[in-house]
Amino acid sequence: MARSLDGLVLSPVADQAPGQVGTRTRFTYHERDGRIWAEYAGGDVVRGHLVGTRHADVLDFRYVQLKQDGTTSCGHCVSTVTDLPDGRVRLDETWEWESQEGRGTSVVEELAS
Numbered sequence: 014m015a016r017s018l019d020g021l022v023l024s025p026v027a028d029q030a031p032g033q034v035g036t037r038t039r040f041t042y043h044e045r046d047g048r049i050w051a052e053y054a055g056g057d058v059v060r061g062h063l064v065g066t067r068h069a070d071v072l073d074f075r076y077v078q079l080k081q082d083g084t085t086s087c088g089h090c091v092s093t094v095t096d097l098p099d100g101r102v103r104l105d106e107t108w109e110w111e112s113q114e115g116r117g118t119s120v121v122e123e124l125a126s
Contacts, residue, residue, distance in 0.1 A: 015070050015094040018042040018049060021102060023121045034058055034078075040121065049074060057081050063090070070094040072104070075111075086112045092121075101125065 021042050028035035037056035040063075042049060049072055053061040058078050065074025072092040079085050090108040097103050101123035109116035 015096045015102060017044050018067075018094070018102065019044040022124050023102070023104065024055075024124055026120045026122055028056075029117070029119060034061070034119075039124075053078070065090075067094075076108075086110060088112065097122070099125075 019042065023040045023042065025034055025036055025038060034053065035056040038053055038058055038061075039055050040051045040053040042051045044067060047067055048065075049067050050064045051062070053063070057080050059081055061076060061078030063074045063076040065072060067073075070093055072090070072094060074092075075087065075089055077085065077087040088108055088110040090106050092104040092106040095103050095105070103123070104121040106119045106121060107116075108119065
């Protein structure tokens with residue numbers, strides 16, 4: 014199993030569509046007893062939260078966010094956690110909006126110290 018996400022700061026490696034998370038978005042993760050949660054902000058996102066579970070190296074969570082234009086949106090994501098050769102953590106994500114149309118994949122990696 015990849016190491017704990019607790020206290021790690023991660024960021025997408027590429028921008029998504031406007032109004033979504035992007036390379037300027039920072040996620041601060043927390044993990045305890047199979048539960049995960051994070052706060053995030055940056056780019057088009059003013060504030061976001063996610064909450065869910067971790068089973069081995071698979072995260073399953075829901076997210077909600079407030080965007081710069083004042084709208085809110087929410088969705089569901091399943092991520093696979095892997096350790097990179099340089100010791101950082103990577104999340105390979107498959108996500109789907111629940112409040113609007115759209116789905117996709119993304120990659121989020123721990124920021125280098």
